Amino acid sequence: MTSSFLYHYARLIEILACIERVEAAMDDADLLSEDLRADAGNQQPPRRGVSEAPRGTLFHDYTVDRDGLLKKVT
Numbered sequence: 441m442t443s444s445f446l447y448h449y450a451r452l453i454e455i456l457a458c459i460e461r462v463e464a465a466m467d468d469a470d471l472l473s474e475d476l477r478a479d480a481g482n483q484q485p486p487r488r489g490v491s492e493a494p495r496g497t498l499f500h501d502y503t504v505d506r507d508g509l510l511k512k513v514t
Contacts, residue, residue, distance in 0.1 A: 488500065500513060500514065501513070
């Protein structure tokens, strides 16, 4: 087998795994409920999120108001 075939075979396995997870999520009653907003709880000062991406590390600053709504994302 060639490496390009194995690459596509691995992608197929990942796609099938994702489809199975979507199927499981569709059976989750919480995801299908009409209550779409979570309680924001006690608000803290602005926070920073960090995530790795193929193009490098991404930093985001979040500011949330008393109602739990995002006011500023940079």
